[in-house]
Amino acid sequence: MQIYKVVVTVNTQAQTVLALSRAVGELTGRIDNGLGAVHGLGLAEFVVLHLLAEAPGQSMRRIDLAGALGRTASGVTRMLMPMEKTGLVLKQRNPRDARSSLVKLSRGGGRIYAEAAVSFDEMSSRQLQRLNKEQVSDLQKLTQILAS
Amino acid sequence: MQIYKVVVTVNTQAQTVLALSRAVGELTGRIDNGLGAVHGLGLAEFVVLHLLAEAPGQSMRRIDLAGALGRTASGVTRMLMPMEKTGLVLKQRNPRDARSSLVKLSRGGGRIYAEAAVSFDEMSSRQLQRLNKEQVSDLQKLTQILAS
DNA sequence: GCATAATACTTGATCTATCAAGTATCTATC
DNA sequence: GATAGATACTTGATAGATCAAGTATTATGC
Numbered sequence: 296m297q298i299y300k301v302v303v304t305v306n307t308q309a310q311t312v313l314a315l316s317r318a319v320g321e322l323t324g325r326i327d328n329g330l331g332a333v334h335g336l337g338l339a340e341f342v343v344l345h346l347l348a349e350a351p352g353q354s355m356r357r358i359d360l361a362g363a364l365g366r367t368a369s370g371v372t373r374m375l376m377p378m379e380k381t382g383l384v385l386k387q388r389n390p391r392d393a394r395s396s397l398v399k400l401s402r403g404g405g406r407i408y409a410e411a412a413v414s415f416d417e418m419s420s421r422q423l424q425r426l427n428k429e430q431v432s433d434l435q436k437l438t439q440i441l442a443s
Numbered sequence: 444m445q446i447y448k449v450v451v452t453v454n455t456q457a458q459t460v461l462a463l464s465r466a467v468g469e470l471t472g473r474i475d476n477g478l479g480a481v482h483g484l485g486l487a488e489f490v491v492l493h494l495l496a497e498a499p500g501q502s503m504r505r506i507d508l509a510g511a512l513g514r515t516a517s518g519v520t521r522m523l524m525p526m527e528k529t530g531l532v533l534k535q536r537n538p539r540d541a542r543s544s545l546v547k548l549s550r551g552g553g554r555i556y557a558e559a560a561v562s563f564d565e566m567s568s569r570q571l572q573r574l575n576k577e578q579v580s581d582l583q584k585l586t587q588i589l590a591s
Numbered sequence: 592g593c594a595t596a597a598t599a600c601t602t603g604a605t606c607t608a609t610c611a612a613g614t615a616t617c618t619a620t621c
Numbered sequence: 622g623a624t625a626g627a628t629a630c631t632t633g634a635t636a637g638a639t640c641a642a643g644t645a646t647t648a649t650g651c
Contacts, residue, residue, distance in 0.1 A: 305493070305560055309567040311583045312474065313490065318590040319467040321513055326460065342461065345453070358599055365469055368600055370638065394599045394646045412453055419457040425588050435459045437582050440573050442466040506629055516630055518608065542616045542629045 326418045334411040339364075340378060341415060344408035347384065347400040354399035356389065383407065474566045482559040487512075488526060489563060492556035495532065495548040502547035504537065531555065 305313075327338040336344075346363050347353050355363075361371045375398060378384045383404035387397040400408065423431055453461075475486040484492075494511050495501050503511075509519045523546060526532045531552035535545040548556065571579055 306564045306568065307583075308571045308579060309560075309564045311579055311586065312470070312567040312570065313493070314583065314586045314590065315467055316471045316486075317513065318586045319463055322460070322589060323464045324513075338464075345461070356599085361599095365465065365472075367639070368598095369602085369640080372601060373638075389599095392599080392647070396600075412457075416454045416457045419460040420454065422589070423456045423459065425591065426585065430585060430588070431456060431459055433581060434585050435455075435462065437574065437578060437585070438459065438462045438466045440578070441470060441570070442462065443573065504629085515609070517610075517632080520631060521608070537629095540617070540629080544630075 322422050325422065326415065329418050330411060330414060333414050334407060336407070336411055339374060340383070341408070341411055343374070343378065343398075344383065344400060344404055344411070347398065348405060348408050352399070353405065354387065354397045356395045357398055358395060360398060378404075470570050474563065474570065477566050478559060478562060481562050482555060484555070484559055487522060488531070489556070489559055491522070491526065491546075492531065492548065492552055492559070495546065496553060496556050500547070501553065502535065502545045504543045505546055506543060508546060526552075 323338055330336045330338055330341055334341075342364065343360065346360065347355060357371050357375070358368055361368050364371065366374070375384060375386075379386055382401055385399045385401050387399055389395045389397050423434075426434065471486055478484045478486055478489055482489075490512065491508065494508065495503060505519050505523070506516055509516050512519065514522070523532060523534075527534055530549055533547045533549050535547050537543045537545050571582075574582065
């Protein structure tokens with residue numbers, strides 16, 4: 296058997312990206328599991344409820360929701376289907392533009408969001424508990440730079 | 444129509460988690476697309492090649508690969524299937540333990556990895572270009588704390 | 592005001608991802 | 622050295638994600 300050794304070293308930024316991706320994936324995975332176990336919600340669904348709860352009138356156009364989620368219109372349709380079925384959100388016609396329809400947080404969805412937000416707060420704090428206040432603020436700042 | 448307004452404010456850590464998850468998702472999404480366009484590789488596949496390239500003998504047990512990827516054994520089986528078919532990796536019997544089999548980086552897989560690693564480096568640097576050296580080092584440190 | 596383009600959304604097809612259950616092999620206990 | 626349990630992996634079923642194509646409505650250019 297022939298020996299061939301690949302020697303490839305990846306640079307600092309690349310290592311950072313790999314480690315960051317892994318760490319954030321695990322962190323969000325734990326929160327996702329926690330929300331699922333306690334509230335029957337996925338993290339993605341929680342984010343939808345969160346966005347709607349903060350939106351004026353607790354409602355958004357589907358396309359804007361897609362943008363805010365970083366997903367496609369198709370993805371939003373698919374993800375809202377079970378949420379409409381379980382009554383977390385409602386679908387409403389847009390009187391200004393018949394092409395688009397609005398998603399609205401239902402009363403029950405708002406209640407479930409409020410409960411889940413408490414868990415989400417706790418879990419987020421636990422996930423970041425090894426960081427002191429200043430480090431959380433640093434992380435927030437770095438995140439903001441990355442997103443810009 | 445009745446008015447019900449949900450007022451829920453989520454704490455600093457929660458906001459950080461949401462922003463971080465979003466930013467990292469977008470960042471890795473862009474890298475994933477870039478690798479796909481140039482090398483026909485997904486980010487997940489690249490990570491497999493990277494882990495194998497760094498492993499002694501360029502080979503790992505499937506279960507250890509699963510652990511390193513943060514996936515299940517089943518997920519590894521599924522993800523390696525097309526990679527075996529396209530010849531990026533090889534499946535080998537484990538002489539020490541017939542239950543487990545080894546995944547080995549093929550010669551071609553090593554070459555493709557080496558090429559993709561160059562792109563990955565470039566793309567990672569570009570994604571982190573708004574951070575100066577110290578900030579990259581901070582991010583690395585914070586990531587390490589999160590992962591511990 | 593009619594044709595073309597753009598926007599918002601849905602749907603079918605396809606591709607991943609995950610869980611539960613199953614098989615094969617190895618280890619440990621009596 | 623047989624039996625029970627643990628480990629490594631595969632596979633069937635199912636749910637989630639994504640792309641391309643399609644429909645309906647609105648906006649734009651001539």
